[in-house]
Amino acid sequence: MLSRFLIRDFALVDEVQLELASGLNVLTGETGAGKSILIDALGLVLGRRADPSDVRPGAAAAYIEAVFDLATDSTKTDSILKNYGVEPDESLIVSREVLGEGRSIARVNGRSVPVRALAELGAILVDVHGQSDHQSLFQRPRQLEYLDQFAELLDRRACVARLANELRVVRREIGSLQRDKNDMTREIERLSFEVEEIDSAQLQAGEGEALRQERSLLGNAERLQSLARTAAARLQADDSSTTEDVFGVVSEIAEEISSMDASVRGFADQASALQELSSDLALALHAYAERVEADADRLQQVDERLHMIGLLMQKYGDTTDDIVAYGEKARSRLLTIRNSDTRLEELKGREDQLAGELARQAEDLSERRRESAQDLATVVLEQLEDLNMPSAEFETRLERKPDPDGVVVDSDSPPVQFDESGVDLGEFLLSVNPGQPMRKLAEVASEGERSRILLGLKVVLADVDDTETLVFDEIDVGVGSRAGDIVGQKLAALAISHQVICITHLAPVAAFADVHFVVEKSESHGESRSRVLRLEGSDVVDEISAMSGASTMAGRRVARDLLSSAQSWKLARRSG
Numbered sequence: 001m002l003s004r005f006l007i008r009d010f011a012l013v014d015e016v017q018l019e020l021a022s023g024l025n026v027l028t029g030e031t032g033a034g035k036s037i038l039i040d041a042l043g044l045v046l047g048r049r050a051d052p053s054d055v056r057p058g059a060a061a062a063y064i065e066a067v068f069d070l071a072t073d074s075t076k077t078d079s080i081l082k083n084y085g086v087e088p089d090e091s092l093i094v095s096r097e098v099l100g101e102g103r104s105i106a107r108v109n110g111r112s113v114p115v116r117a118l119a120e121l122g123a124i125l126v127d128v129h130g131q132s133d134h135q136s137l138f139q140r141p142r143q144l145e146y147l148d149q150f151a152e153l154l155d156r157r158a159c160v161a162r163l164a165n166e167l168r169v170v171r172r173e174i175g176s177l178q179r180d181k182n183d184m185t186r187e188i189e190r191l192s193f194e195v196e197e198i199d200s201a202q203l204q205a206g207e208g209e210a211l212r213q214e215r216s217l218l219g220n221a222e223r224l225q226s227l228a229r230t231a232a233a234r235l236q237a238d239d240s241s242t243t244e245d246v247f248g249v250v251s252e253i254a255e256e257i258s259s260m261d262a263s264v265r266g267f268a269d270q271a272s273a274l275q276e277l278s279s280d281l282a283l284a285l286h287a288y289a290e291r292v293e294a295d296a297d298r299l300q301q302v303d304e305r306l307h308m309i310g311l312l313m314q315k316y317g318d319t320t321d322d323i324v325a326y327g328e329k330a331r332s333r334l335l336t337i338r339n340s341d342t343r344l345e346e347l348k349g350r351e352d353q354l355a356g357e358l359a360r361q362a363e364d365l366s367e368r369r370r371e372s373a374q375d376l377a378t379v380v381l382e383q384l385e386d387l388n389m390p391s392a393e394f395e396t397r398l399e400r401k402p403d404p405d406g407v408v409v410d411s412d413s414p415p416v417q418f419d420e421s422g423v424d425l426g427e428f429l430l431s432v433n434p435g436q437p438m439r440k441l442a443e444v445a446s447e448g449e450r451s452r453i454l455l456g457l458k459v460v461l462a463d464v465d466d467t468e469t470l471v472f473d474e475i476d477v478g479v480g481s482r483a484g485d486i487v488g489q490k491l492a493a494l495a496i497s498h499q500v501i502c503i504t505h506l507a508p509v510a511a512f513a514d515v516h517f518v519v520e521k522s523e524s525h526g527e528s529r530s531r532v533l534r535l536e537g538s539d540v541v542d543e544i545s546a547m548s549g550a551s552t553m554a555g556r557r558v559a560r561d562l563l564s565s566a567q568s569w570k571l572a573r574r575s576g
Contacts, residue, residue: 034530047119383456
Protein backbone atom coordinates (compact mmCIF):
# COMPACT_ATOMS: atom_id res chain seq x y z
CA MET A 1 0.00 0.00 0.00
CA LEU A 2 0.97 3.66 -0.34
CA SER A 3 2.23 4.58 3.13
CA ARG A 4 3.86 7.97 2.56
CA PHE A 5 3.51 10.59 -0.14
CA LEU A 6 5.80 13.62 -0.38
CA ILE A 7 5.20 16.53 -2.77
CA ARG A 8 7.61 19.45 -3.03
CA ASP A 9 7.41 22.48 -5.36
CA PHE A 10 4.74 20.88 -7.53
CA ALA A 11 2.10 23.13 -9.17
CA LEU A 12 0.58 25.13 -6.27
CA VAL A 13 2.12 22.93 -3.58
CA ASP A 14 5.11 24.22 -1.65
CA GLU A 15 5.59 21.06 0.40
CA VAL A 16 3.12 18.42 1.53
CA GLN A 17 3.74 15.10 3.22
CA LEU A 18 0.91 12.62 3.71
CA GLU A 19 1.14 9.67 6.07
CA LEU A 20 -1.52 7.39 4.62
CA ALA A 21 -3.12 4.39 6.28
CA SER A 22 -4.77 1.18 5.22
CA GLY A 23 -8.52 1.43 4.86
CA LEU A 24 -10.35 4.49 3.54
CA ASN A 25 -8.30 7.70 3.21
CA VAL A 26 -10.51 10.68 2.31
CA LEU A 27 -9.39 14.09 1.00
CA THR A 28 -11.83 16.98 1.06
CA GLY A 29 -11.62 20.72 0.53
CA GLU A 30 -13.23 23.59 -1.31
CA THR A 31 -13.39 23.61 -5.09
CA GLY A 32 -10.12 24.97 -6.46
CA ALA A 33 -8.18 24.19 -3.30
CA GLY A 34 -5.97 21.77 -5.20
CA LYS A 35 -7.33 18.34 -4.31
CA SER A 36 -6.79 16.98 -7.82
CA ILE A 37 -3.22 18.29 -7.80
CA LEU A 38 -2.43 15.43 -5.44
CA ILE A 39 -3.76 12.94 -7.99
CA ASP A 40 -1.72 14.66 -10.71
CA ALA A 41 1.38 14.34 -8.55
CA LEU A 42 0.69 10.66 -7.99
CA GLY A 43 0.32 10.19 -11.74
CA LEU A 44 3.67 11.90 -12.28
CA VAL A 45 5.53 9.67 -9.85
CA LEU A 46 3.90 6.66 -11.49
CA GLY A 47 5.16 7.44 -14.96
CA ARG A 48 3.04 10.04 -16.72
CA ARG A 49 4.84 12.48 -19.00
CA ALA A 50 6.50 15.40 -17.21
CA ASP A 51 5.87 19.01 -18.18
CA PRO A 52 7.60 22.28 -17.25
CA SER A 53 4.31 23.47 -15.75
CA ASP A 54 4.66 20.76 -13.09
CA VAL A 55 7.31 22.90 -11.39
CA ARG A 56 5.98 25.51 -8.96
CA PRO A 57 6.68 29.06 -10.23
CA GLY A 58 9.95 30.30 -8.78
CA ALA A 59 11.23 26.81 -7.91
CA ALA A 60 14.15 25.07 -9.62
CA ALA A 61 12.55 21.63 -9.66
CA ALA A 62 9.54 19.66 -8.48
CA TYR A 63 10.04 16.53 -6.40
CA ILE A 64 7.53 13.75 -5.78
CA GLU A 65 8.19 10.68 -3.65
CA ALA A 66 5.90 7.74 -2.91
CA VAL A 67 6.72 5.02 -0.40
CA PHE A 68 4.93 1.69 -0.74
CA ASP A 69 4.80 -1.11 1.80
CA LEU A 70 4.75 -4.18 -0.41
CA ALA A 71 2.31 -7.03 0.05
CA THR A 72 3.42 -10.48 1.16
CA ASP A 73 3.23 -11.67 -2.45
CA SER A 74 5.43 -9.18 -4.28
CA THR A 75 6.36 -11.48 -7.17
CA LYS A 76 5.22 -9.03 -9.87
CA THR A 77 7.01 -6.01 -8.43
CA ASP A 78 10.14 -8.05 -7.68
CA SER A 79 10.27 -9.15 -11.32
CA ILE A 80 10.08 -5.55 -12.58
CA LEU A 81 12.69 -4.38 -10.08
CA LYS A 82 15.13 -7.10 -11.13
CA ASN A 83 14.65 -6.17 -14.79
CA TYR A 84 15.93 -2.69 -13.96
CA GLY A 85 18.74 -3.79 -11.65
CA VAL A 86 17.00 -2.80 -8.42
CA GLU A 87 17.23 -5.12 -5.43
CA PRO A 88 13.73 -5.93 -4.04
CA ASP A 89 12.98 -4.91 -0.45
CA GLU A 90 10.02 -4.89 1.92
CA SER A 91 9.33 -1.28 1.00
CA LEU A 92 9.54 0.54 -2.30
CA ILE A 93 10.59 4.18 -2.64
CA VAL A 94 9.61 5.67 -5.99
CA SER A 95 10.62 9.25 -6.80
CA ARG A 96 10.50 11.68 -9.70
CA GLU A 97 12.29 15.00 -9.99
CA VAL A 98 11.14 17.40 -12.71
CA LEU A 99 13.52 20.18 -13.71
CA GLY A 100 12.42 23.58 -14.96
CA GLU A 101 12.79 22.70 -18.64
CA GLY A 102 10.62 19.60 -18.24
CA ARG A 103 13.40 17.02 -18.09
CA SER A 104 12.92 14.53 -15.28
CA ILE A 105 14.89 12.02 -13.23
CA ALA A 106 13.19 8.82 -12.07
CA ARG A 107 14.47 6.69 -9.21
CA VAL A 108 13.45 3.49 -7.48
CA ASN A 109 15.01 2.81 -4.08
CA GLY A 110 17.56 5.51 -4.88
CA ARG A 111 18.62 3.96 -8.21
CA SER A 112 18.07 5.85 -11.47
CA VAL A 113 15.68 4.04 -13.80
CA PRO A 114 13.82 4.83 -17.05
CA VAL A 115 10.42 6.48 -16.58
CA ARG A 116 8.80 3.38 -18.07
CA ALA A 117 9.89 1.49 -14.93
CA LEU A 118 7.68 3.79 -12.86
CA ALA A 119 4.77 3.18 -15.23
CA GLU A 120 5.21 -0.60 -15.01
CA LEU A 121 5.28 -0.49 -11.22
CA GLY A 122 2.33 1.92 -11.11
CA ALA A 123 0.19 -0.43 -13.21
CA ILE A 124 0.60 -3.07 -10.50
CA LEU A 125 0.55 -0.95 -7.36
CA VAL A 126 -2.14 1.69 -7.97
CA ASP A 127 -5.37 1.92 -9.96
CA VAL A 128 -6.51 5.53 -10.40
CA HIS A 129 -10.13 6.27 -11.33
CA GLY A 130 -11.14 9.79 -12.21
CA GLN A 131 -13.97 11.61 -13.92
CA SER A 132 -12.77 10.97 -17.47
CA ASP A 133 -13.60 7.88 -19.46
CA HIS A 134 -10.05 6.73 -20.12
CA GLN A 135 -9.61 4.71 -16.94
CA SER A 136 -8.88 1.04 -17.16
CA LEU A 137 -12.44 -0.06 -16.51
CA PHE A 138 -13.60 1.47 -19.80
CA GLN A 139 -10.91 -0.23 -21.89
CA ARG A 140 -12.14 -3.37 -23.63
CA PRO A 141 -9.05 -5.50 -22.96
CA ARG A 142 -9.26 -4.57 -19.28
CA GLN A 143 -12.96 -5.46 -19.17
CA LEU A 144 -12.19 -8.94 -20.48
CA GLU A 145 -9.45 -9.26 -17.88
CA TYR A 146 -11.94 -8.29 -15.16
CA LEU A 147 -14.29 -11.03 -16.34
CA ASP A 148 -11.44 -13.55 -16.26
CA GLN A 149 -10.48 -12.42 -12.77
CA PHE A 150 -14.07 -12.74 -11.59
CA ALA A 151 -14.36 -16.22 -13.13
CA GLU A 152 -10.92 -17.27 -11.82
CA LEU A 153 -9.72 -18.02 -15.35
CA LEU A 154 -6.31 -16.33 -15.22
CA ASP A 155 -4.38 -19.63 -15.24
CA ARG A 156 -6.25 -20.82 -18.34
CA ARG A 157 -5.74 -17.41 -19.91
CA ALA A 158 -1.99 -17.66 -19.24
CA CYS A 159 -1.91 -21.02 -21.05
CA VAL A 160 -3.67 -19.46 -24.05
CA ALA A 161 -1.22 -16.55 -23.99
CA ARG A 162 1.75 -18.92 -24.09
CA LEU A 163 0.32 -20.78 -27.10
CA ALA A 164 -0.57 -17.53 -28.88
CA ASN A 165 2.92 -16.11 -28.44
CA GLU A 166 4.59 -19.32 -29.61
CA LEU A 167 2.32 -19.48 -32.66
CA ARG A 168 3.23 -15.90 -33.56
CA VAL A 169 6.95 -16.71 -33.33
CA VAL A 170 6.56 -19.75 -35.60
CA ARG A 171 4.51 -17.80 -38.13
CA ARG A 172 7.05 -14.99 -38.21
CA GLU A 173 9.80 -17.48 -39.02
CA ILE A 174 7.67 -19.12 -41.71
CA GLY A 175 6.97 -15.72 -43.26
CA SER A 176 10.64 -14.83 -43.17
CA LEU A 177 11.62 -18.05 -44.93
CA GLN A 178 8.93 -17.63 -47.57
CA ARG A 179 9.79 -13.98 -48.24
CA ASP A 180 13.44 -14.86 -48.62
CA LYS A 181 12.92 -17.65 -51.14
CA ASN A 182 13.68 -15.49 -54.22
CA ASP A 183 16.68 -13.96 -52.54
CA MET A 184 17.79 -17.42 -51.48
CA THR A 185 17.81 -18.66 -55.08
CA ARG A 186 20.23 -15.91 -56.04
CA GLU A 187 22.28 -16.50 -52.92
CA ILE A 188 22.55 -20.22 -53.65
CA GLU A 189 23.96 -19.44 -57.10
CA ARG A 190 26.53 -17.04 -55.67
CA LEU A 191 27.58 -19.30 -52.82
CA SER A 192 27.83 -22.35 -55.09
CA PHE A 193 30.17 -20.46 -57.43
CA GLU A 194 32.32 -19.24 -54.54
CA VAL A 195 32.62 -22.66 -52.92
CA GLU A 196 33.47 -24.29 -56.27
CA GLU A 197 36.05 -21.61 -57.08
CA ILE A 198 37.78 -21.97 -53.71
CA ASP A 199 37.60 -25.78 -53.71
CA SER A 200 39.05 -26.01 -57.23
CA ALA A 201 42.07 -23.99 -56.10
CA GLN A 202 42.94 -26.75 -53.59
CA LEU A 203 44.68 -24.28 -51.33
CA GLN A 204 46.94 -25.44 -48.52
CA ALA A 205 47.46 -23.67 -45.22
CA GLY A 206 50.32 -21.18 -45.54
CA GLU A 207 50.70 -21.90 -49.25
CA GLY A 208 50.93 -18.27 -50.31
CA GLU A 209 54.00 -17.52 -48.19
CA ALA A 210 55.68 -20.78 -49.22
CA LEU A 211 55.18 -19.96 -52.91
CA ARG A 212 56.56 -16.46 -52.49
CA GLN A 213 59.71 -17.90 -50.93
CA GLU A 214 60.05 -20.41 -53.76
CA ARG A 215 59.50 -17.64 -56.30
CA SER A 216 62.37 -15.67 -54.78
CA LEU A 217 64.65 -18.72 -55.01
CA LEU A 218 63.80 -19.56 -58.62
CA GLY A 219 63.98 -15.97 -59.79
CA ASN A 220 67.47 -15.48 -58.33
CA ALA A 221 68.96 -18.95 -59.00
CA GLU A 222 71.90 -17.80 -61.21
CA ARG A 223 72.91 -15.04 -58.81
CA LEU A 224 72.73 -17.44 -55.85
CA GLN A 225 74.95 -19.96 -57.66
CA SER A 226 77.50 -17.27 -58.46
CA LEU A 227 77.67 -16.01 -54.90
CA ALA A 228 77.99 -19.47 -53.36
CA ARG A 229 80.76 -20.55 -55.81
CA THR A 230 82.70 -17.32 -55.27
CA ALA A 231 82.64 -17.75 -51.50
CA ALA A 232 83.65 -21.41 -51.72
CA ALA A 233 86.51 -20.58 -54.07
CA ARG A 234 87.87 -17.95 -51.72
CA LEU A 235 87.88 -20.40 -48.83
CA GLN A 236 89.65 -23.07 -50.95
CA ALA A 237 92.23 -20.83 -52.77
CA ASP A 238 95.78 -22.45 -53.26
CA ASP A 239 98.10 -19.36 -53.19
CA SER A 240 100.47 -18.55 -50.26
CA SER A 241 97.97 -16.31 -48.60
CA THR A 242 95.19 -18.86 -48.47
CA THR A 243 92.86 -18.81 -45.57
CA GLU A 244 93.93 -22.37 -44.80
CA ASP A 245 97.57 -21.27 -44.37
CA VAL A 246 96.46 -18.35 -42.22
CA PHE A 247 94.49 -20.69 -39.95
CA GLY A 248 97.55 -23.06 -39.85
CA VAL A 249 99.92 -20.29 -38.73
CA VAL A 250 97.43 -19.03 -36.17
CA SER A 251 97.02 -22.57 -34.85
CA GLU A 252 100.79 -23.02 -34.43
CA ILE A 253 101.12 -19.69 -32.58
CA ALA A 254 98.24 -20.57 -30.28
CA GLU A 255 99.83 -23.92 -29.50
CA GLU A 256 103.12 -22.21 -28.61
CA ILE A 257 101.37 -19.67 -26.35
CA SER A 258 99.45 -22.43 -24.63
CA SER A 259 102.63 -24.38 -23.96
CA MET A 260 103.98 -21.44 -22.02
CA ASP A 261 100.69 -20.30 -20.39
CA ALA A 262 98.26 -23.09 -19.57
CA SER A 263 95.53 -20.57 -18.65
CA VAL A 264 94.92 -19.77 -22.34
CA ARG A 265 94.88 -23.33 -23.60
CA GLY A 266 91.54 -22.48 -25.26
CA PHE A 267 93.28 -20.34 -27.90
CA ALA A 268 94.66 -23.43 -29.59
CA ASP A 269 91.31 -25.22 -29.48
CA GLN A 270 89.48 -22.25 -30.99
CA ALA A 271 92.07 -21.88 -33.77
CA SER A 272 91.72 -25.53 -34.66
CA ALA A 273 87.91 -25.22 -34.70
CA LEU A 274 88.06 -22.22 -37.02
CA GLN A 275 90.24 -24.14 -39.43
CA GLU A 276 87.75 -27.02 -39.51
CA LEU A 277 84.76 -24.64 -39.79
CA SER A 278 86.31 -22.88 -42.77
CA SER A 279 86.75 -26.17 -44.54
CA ASP A 280 83.19 -27.28 -43.76
CA LEU A 281 81.72 -23.94 -44.90
CA ALA A 282 83.58 -24.19 -48.20
CA LEU A 283 82.15 -27.65 -48.82
CA ALA A 284 78.61 -26.51 -47.87
CA LEU A 285 78.74 -23.50 -50.20
CA HIS A 286 79.94 -25.69 -53.02
CA ALA A 287 77.12 -28.17 -52.44
CA TYR A 288 74.54 -25.32 -52.31
CA ALA A 289 75.81 -23.93 -55.61
CA GLU A 290 75.41 -27.34 -57.21
CA ARG A 291 71.89 -27.73 -55.78
CA VAL A 292 70.50 -24.37 -56.87
CA GLU A 293 69.55 -24.31 -60.50
CA ALA A 294 67.28 -22.19 -62.68
CA ASP A 295 63.99 -23.88 -63.67
CA ALA A 296 62.01 -21.71 -66.06
CA ASP A 297 59.07 -24.14 -66.23
CA ARG A 298 58.72 -24.30 -62.44
CA LEU A 299 59.07 -20.52 -62.17
CA GLN A 300 56.19 -20.09 -64.62
CA GLN A 301 54.06 -22.54 -62.63
CA VAL A 302 54.75 -20.65 -59.38
CA ASP A 303 53.95 -17.30 -61.01
CA GLU A 304 50.67 -18.63 -62.35
CA ARG A 305 49.77 -20.10 -58.97
CA LEU A 306 50.56 -16.84 -57.17
CA HIS A 307 48.48 -14.89 -59.70
CA MET A 308 45.51 -17.18 -59.13
CA ILE A 309 45.86 -16.85 -55.35
CA GLY A 310 46.08 -13.07 -55.73
CA LEU A 311 42.77 -13.01 -57.58
CA LEU A 312 41.15 -15.07 -54.81
CA MET A 313 42.59 -12.73 -52.17
CA GLN A 314 40.89 -9.78 -53.86
CA LYS A 315 37.54 -11.53 -53.29
CA TYR A 316 37.86 -13.57 -50.14
CA GLY A 317 40.69 -12.49 -47.83
CA ASP A 318 44.24 -11.29 -47.31
CA THR A 319 45.83 -14.74 -46.87
CA THR A 320 45.27 -18.26 -48.12
CA ASP A 321 44.07 -19.14 -44.61
CA ASP A 322 41.44 -16.37 -44.89
CA ILE A 323 40.31 -17.72 -48.26
CA VAL A 324 39.93 -21.25 -46.88
CA ALA A 325 37.95 -19.91 -43.88
CA TYR A 326 35.65 -17.93 -46.20
CA GLY A 327 35.02 -21.07 -48.22
CA GLU A 328 34.01 -23.03 -45.12
CA LYS A 329 31.63 -20.26 -44.05
CA ALA A 330 30.07 -20.13 -47.52
CA ARG A 331 29.68 -23.91 -47.51
CA SER A 332 27.92 -23.79 -44.11
CA ARG A 333 25.54 -21.04 -45.26
CA LEU A 334 24.82 -22.96 -48.46
CA LEU A 335 23.91 -26.03 -46.43
CA THR A 336 21.62 -23.97 -44.21
CA ILE A 337 19.79 -22.48 -47.18
CA ARG A 338 19.43 -25.83 -48.91
CA ASN A 339 17.95 -27.19 -45.68
CA SER A 340 15.45 -24.30 -45.44
CA ASP A 341 12.78 -26.27 -47.26
CA THR A 342 13.08 -28.95 -44.63
CA ARG A 343 12.93 -26.30 -41.90
CA LEU A 344 9.90 -24.74 -43.57
CA GLU A 345 8.05 -28.05 -43.53
CA GLU A 346 8.96 -28.56 -39.88
CA LEU A 347 7.66 -25.11 -39.01
CA LYS A 348 4.41 -25.62 -40.89
CA GLY A 349 3.85 -28.82 -38.98
CA ARG A 350 4.49 -27.02 -35.71
CA GLU A 351 2.16 -24.22 -36.83
CA ASP A 352 -0.69 -26.66 -37.41
CA GLN A 353 -0.06 -28.26 -34.03
CA LEU A 354 0.00 -24.94 -32.16
CA ALA A 355 -3.01 -23.50 -34.01
CA GLY A 356 -5.05 -26.59 -33.18
CA GLU A 357 -4.10 -26.55 -29.52
CA LEU A 358 -4.68 -22.79 -29.29
CA ALA A 359 -8.12 -23.16 -30.86
CA ARG A 360 -9.08 -25.87 -28.35
CA GLN A 361 -7.80 -23.96 -25.33
CA ALA A 362 -9.31 -20.65 -26.51
CA GLU A 363 -12.70 -22.27 -27.15
CA ASP A 364 -12.66 -23.79 -23.66
CA LEU A 365 -11.79 -20.37 -22.22
CA SER A 366 -14.61 -18.77 -24.22
CA GLU A 367 -17.15 -21.29 -22.98
CA ARG A 368 -16.20 -20.64 -19.36
CA ARG A 369 -16.41 -16.90 -19.96
CA ARG A 370 -19.92 -17.22 -21.36
CA GLU A 371 -20.97 -19.22 -18.30
CA SER A 372 -19.47 -16.67 -15.90
CA ALA A 373 -20.72 -13.57 -17.74
CA GLN A 374 -24.27 -14.09 -16.45
CA ASP A 375 -23.02 -14.55 -12.89
CA LEU A 376 -21.07 -11.30 -13.19
CA ALA A 377 -24.16 -9.50 -14.49
CA THR A 378 -26.20 -10.72 -11.52
CA VAL A 379 -23.83 -9.41 -8.86
CA VAL A 380 -23.17 -6.14 -10.72
CA LEU A 381 -26.90 -5.44 -10.96
CA GLU A 382 -27.22 -6.07 -7.23
CA GLN A 383 -24.61 -3.40 -6.62
CA LEU A 384 -26.28 -0.97 -9.05
CA GLU A 385 -29.61 -1.47 -7.35
CA ASP A 386 -27.97 -0.54 -4.05
CA LEU A 387 -26.65 2.57 -5.80
CA ASN A 388 -30.15 3.69 -6.79
CA MET A 389 -30.10 2.24 -10.32
CA PRO A 390 -32.85 -0.40 -9.94
CA SER A 391 -33.80 -0.46 -13.63
CA ALA A 392 -30.29 -0.97 -14.95
CA GLU A 393 -29.40 -3.88 -17.19
CA PHE A 394 -25.84 -5.14 -17.56
CA GLU A 395 -24.18 -7.74 -19.73
CA THR A 396 -20.80 -8.77 -21.06
CA ARG A 397 -20.81 -9.10 -24.83
CA LEU A 398 -18.34 -11.62 -26.23
CA GLU A 399 -17.70 -11.60 -29.95
CA ARG A 400 -15.09 -12.71 -32.44
CA LYS A 401 -13.52 -10.95 -35.38
CA PRO A 402 -12.83 -12.85 -38.63
CA ASP A 403 -9.18 -12.79 -39.63
CA PRO A 404 -7.61 -14.80 -42.46
CA ASP A 405 -4.40 -14.92 -40.43
CA GLY A 406 -6.20 -16.09 -37.29
CA VAL A 407 -7.04 -19.60 -36.07
CA VAL A 408 -9.92 -21.90 -36.95
CA VAL A 409 -12.00 -22.51 -33.83
CA ASP A 410 -15.08 -23.82 -35.64
CA SER A 411 -14.55 -25.92 -38.77
CA ASP A 412 -17.73 -24.44 -40.26
CA SER A 413 -16.54 -20.84 -39.74
CA PRO A 414 -13.65 -18.77 -41.09
CA PRO A 415 -10.51 -18.18 -39.00
CA VAL A 416 -10.85 -15.64 -36.20
CA GLN A 417 -8.48 -13.11 -34.70
CA PHE A 418 -6.50 -14.17 -31.64
CA ASP A 419 -4.16 -12.59 -29.10
CA GLU A 420 -2.82 -13.40 -25.64
CA SER A 421 -6.35 -13.22 -24.21
CA GLY A 422 -7.77 -15.79 -26.63
CA VAL A 423 -10.24 -15.30 -29.48
CA ASP A 424 -12.85 -13.18 -27.69
CA LEU A 425 -13.42 -9.45 -27.87
CA GLY A 426 -15.18 -8.67 -24.59
CA GLU A 427 -17.13 -5.56 -23.72
CA PHE A 428 -19.36 -4.46 -20.86
CA LEU A 429 -22.75 -3.08 -21.96
CA LEU A 430 -25.30 -1.19 -19.89
CA SER A 431 -28.85 0.08 -20.14
CA VAL A 432 -29.78 2.54 -17.40
CA ASN A 433 -33.52 2.94 -17.96
CA PRO A 434 -36.23 0.55 -19.17
CA GLY A 435 -36.55 0.47 -22.94
CA GLN A 436 -33.12 1.97 -23.58
CA PRO A 437 -30.71 -0.02 -25.75
CA MET A 438 -27.59 -1.57 -24.29
CA ARG A 439 -24.58 0.72 -24.74
CA LYS A 440 -20.86 0.66 -24.07
CA LEU A 441 -19.89 1.88 -20.62
CA ALA A 442 -17.89 4.71 -22.14
CA GLU A 443 -21.03 5.92 -23.93
CA VAL A 444 -23.21 6.18 -20.82
CA ALA A 445 -23.95 9.90 -20.72
CA SER A 446 -24.33 10.71 -17.04
CA GLU A 447 -21.15 11.22 -15.02
CA GLY A 448 -23.05 10.10 -11.95
CA GLU A 449 -24.10 6.87 -13.63
CA ARG A 450 -20.55 6.24 -14.76
CA SER A 451 -19.32 6.79 -11.23
CA ARG A 452 -21.82 4.39 -9.71
CA ILE A 453 -21.19 1.73 -12.34
CA LEU A 454 -17.48 1.98 -11.76
CA LEU A 455 -17.88 1.75 -8.01
CA GLY A 456 -20.27 -1.18 -8.25
CA LEU A 457 -17.90 -3.09 -10.50
CA LYS A 458 -14.93 -2.38 -8.27
CA VAL A 459 -16.85 -3.74 -5.27
CA VAL A 460 -17.81 -6.88 -7.19
CA LEU A 461 -14.23 -7.42 -8.32
CA ALA A 462 -12.62 -6.48 -5.02
CA ASP A 463 -11.81 -10.06 -4.08
CA VAL A 464 -10.12 -10.80 -7.42
CA ASP A 465 -8.50 -7.42 -8.11
CA ASP A 466 -4.89 -7.71 -6.94
CA THR A 467 -4.18 -3.97 -7.21
CA GLU A 468 -3.70 -3.03 -3.57
CA THR A 469 -4.28 0.74 -3.74
CA LEU A 470 -7.38 2.20 -5.41
CA VAL A 471 -7.62 5.95 -5.99
CA PHE A 472 -10.95 7.62 -6.74
CA ASP A 473 -10.90 11.25 -7.87
CA GLU A 474 -14.41 12.56 -7.16
CA ILE A 475 -16.03 9.31 -8.22
CA ASP A 476 -19.18 10.63 -6.55
CA VAL A 477 -19.51 13.52 -9.02
CA GLY A 478 -23.12 13.70 -10.18
CA VAL A 479 -24.24 11.59 -7.22
CA GLY A 480 -26.71 13.29 -4.91
CA SER A 481 -26.34 13.43 -1.15
CA ARG A 482 -29.05 10.79 -0.73
CA ALA A 483 -26.97 8.28 -2.66
CA GLY A 484 -23.82 9.53 -0.98
CA ASP A 485 -24.38 7.29 2.03
CA ILE A 486 -24.50 4.24 -0.25
CA VAL A 487 -21.36 5.39 -2.07
CA GLY A 488 -19.63 5.75 1.28
CA GLN A 489 -20.66 2.23 2.24
CA LYS A 490 -19.30 0.83 -1.02
CA LEU A 491 -16.00 2.64 -0.58
CA ALA A 492 -15.75 1.44 3.00
CA ALA A 493 -16.47 -2.11 1.84
CA LEU A 494 -13.68 -1.82 -0.72
CA ALA A 495 -11.40 -0.50 2.00
CA ILE A 496 -11.68 -3.79 3.89
CA SER A 497 -9.56 -5.56 1.26
CA HIS A 498 -7.82 -2.59 -0.39
CA GLN A 499 -6.27 0.70 0.53
CA VAL A 500 -8.68 3.33 -0.83
CA ILE A 501 -7.80 6.98 -1.40
CA CYS A 502 -10.83 9.09 -2.28
CA ILE A 503 -11.33 12.74 -3.14
CA THR A 504 -14.94 13.62 -2.39
CA HIS A 505 -17.24 16.61 -2.05
CA LEU A 506 -20.03 14.69 -0.28
CA ALA A 507 -20.27 14.75 3.50
CA PRO A 508 -21.96 11.29 3.71
CA VAL A 509 -18.98 9.80 1.86
CA ALA A 510 -16.37 11.63 3.95
CA ALA A 511 -18.04 10.36 7.13
CA PHE A 512 -16.85 6.83 6.32
CA ALA A 513 -13.18 7.85 6.31
CA ASP A 514 -10.68 5.97 8.43
CA VAL A 515 -8.29 8.89 7.89
CA HIS A 516 -9.52 12.34 6.84
CA PHE A 517 -7.35 14.99 5.15
CA VAL A 518 -8.42 18.47 4.13
CA VAL A 519 -6.81 20.48 1.32
CA GLU A 520 -6.68 24.24 1.85
CA LYS A 521 -5.55 27.05 -0.44
CA SER A 522 -4.09 30.32 0.77
CA GLU A 523 -2.74 33.51 -0.78
CA SER A 524 0.67 34.92 0.18
CA HIS A 525 2.44 37.80 -1.58
CA GLY A 526 0.20 37.38 -4.58
CA GLU A 527 0.92 33.64 -4.92
CA SER A 528 -1.46 30.74 -4.26
CA ARG A 529 -0.37 27.87 -2.03
CA SER A 530 -2.06 24.57 -1.27
CA ARG A 531 -1.52 22.62 1.93
CA VAL A 532 -2.92 19.37 3.31
CA LEU A 533 -3.89 18.83 6.95
CA ARG A 534 -4.81 15.60 8.69
CA LEU A 535 -7.97 16.10 10.71
CA GLU A 536 -8.72 14.57 14.09
CA GLY A 537 -11.61 14.74 16.53
CA SER A 538 -13.63 17.94 16.43
CA ASP A 539 -11.84 19.12 13.28
CA VAL A 540 -13.43 16.20 11.41
CA VAL A 541 -16.85 17.23 12.71
CA ASP A 542 -16.24 20.83 11.63
CA GLU A 543 -15.18 19.81 8.11
CA ILE A 544 -18.14 17.48 7.55
CA SER A 545 -20.45 20.15 8.92
CA ALA A 546 -18.99 22.66 6.45
CA MET A 547 -19.37 20.13 3.62
CA SER A 548 -23.04 19.78 4.55
CA GLY A 549 -23.45 23.51 4.05
CA ALA A 550 -24.10 24.37 7.67
CA SER A 551 -21.53 25.33 10.26
CA THR A 552 -24.14 25.96 12.94
CA MET A 553 -24.78 23.81 15.97
CA ALA A 554 -27.45 22.02 13.99
CA GLY A 555 -24.94 21.35 11.23
CA ARG A 556 -22.50 19.94 13.75
CA ARG A 557 -25.20 17.61 15.06
CA VAL A 558 -25.84 16.41 11.53
CA ALA A 559 -22.10 15.82 11.07
CA ARG A 560 -21.85 13.85 14.32
CA ASP A 561 -24.86 11.77 13.28
CA LEU A 562 -23.24 11.01 9.93
CA LEU A 563 -19.99 10.00 11.60
CA SER A 564 -21.76 7.85 14.18
CA SER A 565 -23.88 6.12 11.55
CA ALA A 566 -20.86 5.46 9.35
CA GLN A 567 -18.82 4.13 12.25
CA SER A 568 -21.62 1.76 13.25
CA TRP A 569 -21.94 0.49 9.68
CA LYS A 570 -18.19 -0.14 9.42
CA LEU A 571 -18.05 -1.98 12.73
CA ALA A 572 -20.98 -4.17 11.74
CA ARG A 573 -19.51 -4.89 8.28
CA ARG A 574 -16.04 -5.70 9.54
CA SER A 575 -17.25 -7.88 12.40
CA GLY A 576 -19.71 -9.67 10.13
